[in-house]
Amino acid sequence: MKISFNNDYILIENFQNLVEALVPNYVKLLENAEYVDKIRFLNTINETDFKVVCSCTITENFNIKLGNRIYPVIFSDENAPAISEPSDGNDTNSLETITSFEINYENKEVLIKNTSQESKTFEFTLHKFFIQSFPDFILQTENFSLIVEPNTNKIVFNLQDGYVFRLMTEFEGYETKIEDYYAYPIYYFSNTKSLKTAFTRASINIEAYSEEDLKIMISDKSMKIKRGFGMLDEQCRNIELQPILKELCELYNVQEQSLIGLVSYGAGEASTPNSANNNSGLKLKLGNFETDGKSSNSINISSSSGDVSISKRIEQLETTLKDSIIKQAHSVHNETYIEKRNFRKMVIRNVDFS
Amino acid sequence: MLTLVNDFKKISETGRSIIILIATSTCDCFNPEDLSNSEPSPICTKCYGTGKKRLKIKTAPVRFQIYNDANNTFEDLDKNITEYNDEKMMFFLPSVYKNITNEELIVVLKEGVDTDIAEKIYKIVNIIPFVNESFIFFEAYGEKINIAPEVII
Numbered sequence: 001m002k003i004s005f006n007n008d009y010i011l012i013e014n015f016q017n018l019v020e021a022l023v024p025n026y027v028k029l030l031e032n033a034e035y036v037d038k039i040r041f042l043n044t045i046n047e048t049d050f051k052v053v054c055s056c057t058i059t060e061n062f063n064i065k066l067g068n069r070i071y072p073v074i075f076s077d078e079n080a081p082a083i084s085e086p087s088d089g090n091d092t093n094s095l096e097t098i099t100s101f102e103i104n105y106e107n108k109e110v111l112i113k114n115t116s117q118e119s120k121t122f123e124f125t126l127h128k129f130f131i132q133s134f135p136d137f138i139l140q141t142e143n144f145s146l147i148v149e150p151n152t153n154k155i156v157f158n159l160q161d162g163y164v165f166r167l168m169t170e171f172e173g174y175e176t177k178i179e180d181y182y183a184y185p186i187y188y189f190s191n192t193k194s195l196k197t198a199f200t201r202a203s204i205n206i207e208a209y210s211e212e213d214l215k216i217m218i219s220d221k222s223m224k225i226k227r228g229f230g231m232l233d234e235q236c237r238n239i240e241l242q243p244i245l246k247e248l249c250e251l252y253n254v255q256e257q258s259l260i261g262l263v264s265y266g267a268g269e270a271s272t273p274n275s276a277n278n279n280s281g282l283k284l285k286l287g288n289f290e291t292d293g294k295s296s297n298s299i300n301i302s303s304s305s306g307d308v309s310i311s312k313r314i315e316q317l318e319t320t321l322k323d324s325i326i327k328q329a330h331s332v333h334n335e336t337y338i339e340k341r342n343f344r345k346m347v348i349r350n351v352d353f354s
Numbered sequence: 355m356l357t358l359v360n361d362f363k364k365i366s367e368t369g370r371s372i373i374i375l376i377a378t379s380t381c382d383c384f385n386p387e388d389l390s391n392s393e394p395s396p397i398c399t400k401c402y403g404t405g406k407k408r409l410k411i412k413t414a415p416v417r418f419q420i421y422n423d424a425n426n427t428f429e430d431l432d433k434n435i436t437e438y439n440d441e442k443m444m445f446f447l448p449s450v451y452k453n454i455t456n457e458e459l460i461v462v463l464k465e466g467v468d469t470d471i472a473e474k475i476y477k478i479v480n481i482i483p484f485v486n487e488s489f490i491f492f493e494a495y496g497e498k499i500n501i502a503p504e505v506i507i
Contacts, residue, residue, distance in 0.1 A: 018450045019449075019450055019452055022376070022411055022450065023453055024376055024379075024409045025378070040410065041373065041411065041412050041507075042410065042412065043411075044412070044413050044414055044450065045414055047448070047450055053412075203487070204488065205356065205359075205487060205489065207356075208488045258487070
């Protein structure tokens with residue numbers, strides 16, 4: 001996301017969820033830390049960019065609040081300067097001079113360092129989320145305080161697989177927030193590149209999904225497979241099962257996403273292509289305007305037949321996976337049984353009956 | 355699927371910008387508990403006489419056209435087809451406006467003027483989504499409401 005300021009308006013580019021921004025009270029203007037009703041209107045430019053047009057001249061006393069986050073107005077030498085969102089989520093100005101946060105991925109720790117000359121007391125609020133319900137529903141909230149001595153590192157909390165943590169602290173009126181997405185997939189039988197290819201083959205629009213969405217999808221479906229087939233951790237790590245697991249994981253996602261897109265409406269003055277009565281090409285009609293559909297002859301939407309073939313393939317793979325898991329277990333069982341039997345024979349042979 | 359998205363954008367570019375007035379809270383230009391002595395002011399710049407404060411959203415160009423009932427009914431000899439009737443209008447909105455409801459108003463702006471002057475205001479009476487896989491757009495039907503002339507939005 002990128003925010004540029006001008007004297008009359010605030011331009012916000014690459015905003016991920018524009019639908020939310022168009023809800024009342026999502027965008028607010030603050031002057032000297034107090035809400036003011038000086039937004040004239042919001043001007044949407046396209047699906048990701050919009051302008052906040054104000055009825056007054058914007059100065060450095062103003063802040064803009066988007067959802068829960070507050071962005072200060074910063075003018076640089078240029079007329080329309082831009083501030084970019086910090087990539088690590090640590091959006092603070094004066095706290096940066098006193099502290100620094102560090103994530104140690106090897107030991108799964110989040111550390112705080114006090115860079116000032118005095119020992120400081122920080123009060124933290126830690127929110128714990130399931131990745132599936134992040135960021136709407138908090139699983140657990142914890143409040144605690146830490147005394148950090150000067151120029152020392154101290155562990156704030158430990159990361160866990162499968163969970164997202166949000167750490168918030170307030171210090172002398174400034175807020176900071178760390179959201180960590182580290183190591184959320186516990187099981188992952190595919191990758192995003194391969195899933196994108198599968199979506200493209202099934203003519204599903206991949207632009208609607210971000211990388212994180214795809215990772216969550218893979219993780220969810222991998223856990224579904226692991227749990228549904230009662231697999232052990234050893235079996236998940238078995239390289240011989242990986243091709244089946246990967247294909248099954250992708251097909252589950254393709255089936256789910258194509259089912260969502262199957263709903264279509266056919267009334268009114270506008271129409272979208274329907275596979276049942278229009279197989280020749282894609283024709284979009286908005287009232288008197290209609291496209292020729294010639295440019296899209298190569299795309300074949302046969303969602304109903306495609307869906308059947310996907311479900312059949314999934315059935316085949318499920319049967320194969322079930323068989324292979326059972327056979328593997330059976331063979332292991334047989335092996336031990338044979339070993340035991342041979343051992344008994346050996347024991348029997350060694351018995352002296354005389 | 356990408357073709358549909360691009361086609362929709364291309365068609366929408368031939369339209370005009372409109373303003374969607376989203377209802378937020380009750381306006382303070384009248385007392386809702388004493389309606390016999392007070393009423394929403396038609397010249398109020400916050401609610402435009404509707405009684406609710408409005409969040410103004412100026413859209414990128416969208417297509418809209420007159421909705422003619424004659425297309426959907428049996429032909430009648432008494433019907434004057436050439437009559438210009440702008441009582442009903444339909445708007446083709448992209449998916450970012452999926453939160454709009456029947457409480458919102460759509461303002462068609464006057465052309466050839468720098469300031470945003472309302473030419474007509476329509477109350478949304480029906481919204482029909484059109485879905486094809488991940489491509490969605492909305493067809494919003496509006497009925498014209500009476501406004502004070504030359505309202506500056």
